[in-house]
Each structure stands twice: as C-alpha cells, then as structure tokens.
Amino acid sequence: MADSRRSFIKKAAAGGAVIAFNSTFSGLTAANYRRISGANNLIRVAVIGCNSRGASMAGTFAWQPGTEVKYICDVEEKALMKGITGVSGVTGKEPMAVKDFRSVLNDRDLDALYIAMPDHWHAPATIMGCAAGKHVYVEKPLSHNPEEGELVIKAADKYRTIVQIGTQRRSWPVLAQGMNELKNGIIGRVYMAKAWYANTRGPIGVGKFVPVPAGLDYELWQGPAPRKPFRDNLIHYNWHWFWHWGTGEALNNGTHHIDIIRWGLGLDYPSRVSSTGGRYHYSDDWEVPDTQVITWEVPGITITWEGRSCNGGLIDNRSHGVIFYGELGALHTGDNSYIVFDNKNKLVKEVKSDVIISESLNTTSPGEALDALHVKDFLDNIRNNRKPLADAQNGHKSALWLHLGNISQRTGRSLSTDPSNGHILGDKEAEALWSREYEKGWQPVV
8 A cells, every 4th residue: 555655646746746755855755754844834633434435535644744644533443443554554653543533622733634424424523623623624525414514614614714525626637627628618608517427336235123233333423313223234335325324326426526517617506406216226225316317407507417326337438427518519527637529529629637546436536646636735725724625615515406406306396496595495395304303412503
C-alpha cells in the first residue's frame, strides 16, 4: 500500500495535488517531509467510520503535508484496526483508537473531523462537530433527509466552521475546465442534461434477527435512528437499501452526478420533481428502488437521472456519467475527461487527464488521486479560512434534488417545489418526509 501511495504522490504532485518530492528534498522520507513542512501549521484530524471508505481516506489524510490523523473512531473493533492500518502504513505510527467519537470532541488540539459513517449519522455528527468548533469533511450525502441539510448549513454558519462535502469531482481540474467551457457556451444554450449509474449488485436475502456480533456496539451504530433489532443482512453495506438508515442508490451515487449538473448549469432548486421505478430484480428485504428514473424541471431545462443497481448495462460505453445537450451539440463528462460533439455527432474536442484514477464501478471510491485533491482543498480551506467549492450549501442542494426524487417515489406522485428553497408545495404527505423521527435524546438541534 505504501509503495502504491508513493507512486501516486509522485504522479499527482506534477499536477499540483501535493508538493513534489524533488531534488531539494533528496534523502528525506515522506514522513520526515510532512513533519518539516507542517510543523508550524499542523492540522489534527479524527477519522470517524473506518470499515471501508474511511480506512482508505485515513491514509489519504495521513499523506497530506502538515496533517496528523490523531484519532481513529469506529463502533466496531475490526474497523478500528482497518483505520489504524490505513494510517500506520503511511506514517509508521498508530493513531489513538476510540469507539465513541463524541469523546474526542472536547480535545482542543483537534482541528477537524472526517466523517464516513452511515447516512443516518452524517448530519447529526457534522452538527456535533461544528458545535465543538471542529471543521468537518463529511462524505455524501450530507443528510438522511432534507431538514438535516438545512440544519447543517445553520450549524456551519453559527459556529463559523468549514463544512466540506465528499463530492470529489468539484476538485477535479479537468472536469472544472469542462464546466467552464459549458458555461462559456461551447455547446450553446443547454436545454437537457441526463445522468446515470449502473451496477450489478446482488440480492441481500431475507434477514434473520440474531445476536449482535462481538466487537460491534450496535446501540452506538444506531445513534440518532429509532431502535430496531439487529438483523444479519444489515451491516456493513446493506443499510444503504433500508429507508430507516439509508437513502438508496439515488443519494449513494446519484449525488455525484446531480452535483455535476447543478455545477455546470448554475442551478439551485427545481420547480417540479417526479420519480418512477421499484425493487424489480430480486425479492428480498431491499426497500429502496433498484431501478429508478427521476426527472426534474427547471425553466427551459429537463434533467433526468437513471439508476440501475442490478443491471450493469452501459450508456455511452460507461457505467456512470453525465451528458449535457445544447443547441450546438453535447458535452459528455467522465471521471477524468470530457468530450464535446456537434449536433451531427462529430467530435469537436476531447480532453483527458494524465492522472489515472480507479476504474471501479463504485463512484463512492473514485480513486486516490481525486480523493487527495479534494482532501488537500479541505485542508487549504481550513488554513486560509476559505469557503469550499463543495460547501454545506452545495451539499444540501445536491442532496435535496435526490431526496425530492425519493419522496416522489415513496408517495407515488409528482411534486411541485418552491424554486427559491426547494420546499414541497401543497402535499402534506410528502412534506411529512422532509424530516424523520429520532431516537429520544438524539434529535439534532442548532
């Protein structure tokens, strides 16, 4: 792992992702360099949630100059070990392991939190961090429901903390170049945009209620969510497919795509939302759609997202992506490129990055290069007291688009929304899904 990260650092450094290890630093190890460069401007971070994504990101944070991963936090002993290994493999030192992240919030030397917990924890943990004066990098989606996103915005403003969302593509320079070209009219006036995500996820079966596994604090894992008995098909990943804890494929992966569309078109909120789909592929405990098409309307533009969790058929030869359609042609985006065609499908322009990222279908782990760019941006924002590109407002807006799609799906009808704030208009049943019930004593408050 350490060798692959060193290789990445050398490649990414040439593109400005990190400071290059050139002849000036010959004879120094990466760890020595980090200590020298960051001695007077050290940012100490707690990584919360380490089973998969968090363990990888722990190493990504540890690689950054002037940064120390001081704590690894998780409710499961095995996950704690993964996080410790992710850091020690980079630095040679083990961070402190903590089960309950709340115990580190009073550490005055701790500057920031990285949150990779299940969706039902994202906003409550972020709000707790802000209230404790910590800056927060939280994975997408920002919230489990729309109200939580609004609360996070209030918390960031009230406590004057930086909140950055894990929509990494905001920090991807080639994509940023493509978005600038889009805004500058390379395909003329845009009247349609479509996004998609396809995977081949298997069934999750019918869960059995069983004793909580040794080493897992299930009470703390549930946290803000009302208590339910433990089932054997829930942890570690399948919670995504239950409304009680997760938000479905729409927010699991669709958030990235809608964030790109909003970014490229400068959109805030839609005026109408509709969704169709269902759990079609298997008969099991999976509650959210495995097939879903969401359509949003804004003045002069139609936007769609297609999600297929259990059918990996490609669109545009890719498992996920975004296409903008304009009067003069179309702009296609990928993780490390964008392509422009005219209206007769003739290639006009193709731009690729020389930084190689993961080919994985799972866009929640888009590769070390993209992660490092976004992490570096977060740390630079802290040092310079600068508003992130992927700030709480943008995180809320992008998540809200998908939340509204899910609410339309769950109510079985289209929704009219206030284009000034995204709130649902004239539908009490749909409005009831704007928030959720919380376990007593756990409701987030700002």
